[in-house]
Amino acid sequence: MTPPVFDAAFAEQLTQLIRWRRDVRHFDRRPLAPTDLQWLFETAALAPSVGHSQPWRFVRIRSVGLREALAAHVDTASTAAAASIADADRRARYAGLKLHGLREAPEIVAVFCDDDPVAGHGLGRATMAETLRYSTVMAIHTLWLVARSRGIGVGWVSILDPDTVTAMLTTPSGWSLVALLCIGYPTAPAAEPELEHRQWQAREAPRIVER
Secondary structure, three states: OOOOOOOHHHHHHHHHHHHOOOEOOOEOOOOOOHHHHHHHHHHHOOOOOHHHOOOEEEEEEOOHHHHHHHHHHHHHHHHHHHHOOOOHHHHHHHHOOOOOOOOOOOEEEEEEEEOOOOOOOOOOOOOOOOHHHHHHHHHHHHHHHHHHHOOOEEEEEOOOOHHHHHHHHOOOOOEEEEEEEEEEOEOOOOOOOHHHHOOOOOOOOOOOOOO
16 A cells, blocks of 8 residues: 655644644534544544553543533632642742633543553553553544544543542443543634633743763
């Protein structure tokens, strides 16, 4: 089979795709087409994984009550996080941030890592078991980029207690929570990350060390 040729124009488009990837918090409520959501899952599963273990597990939240319970939990965790910020100015900036779209996004997906998958037969993780979780993050990043290619936004909600969320979702033992994602169409495009726009943190240059 002849592999595809990725020319300079494609490389530039890919760079722009990565540059315009955003952690979305503001969502339009219009639903995603079921075929688009399935395509996101199938494309995410093309990500690399240690030993070809494919440890990612996707849990789609369909229950309205469960969605609200997750949103309330994150709100509580966010309030506690704000209280721990000593600097008053930084605490005020934090309070002004929108930190999740759990009530507005048309799709909520929790991503888990199977910590002992049958696939892969243990190859490559005997000395670094955390590579299973790294592989799951690779799938999340793949989903994030291909979603952006279709104008779909993704927001990663991390201000939560993983054990509490895991208990809410009653997943199999041996699965560990990696991400809670909001997925849908952004209300507006953004040329820069919201946290940079709101002067929370600017993007820094890569740090490179040589030995």
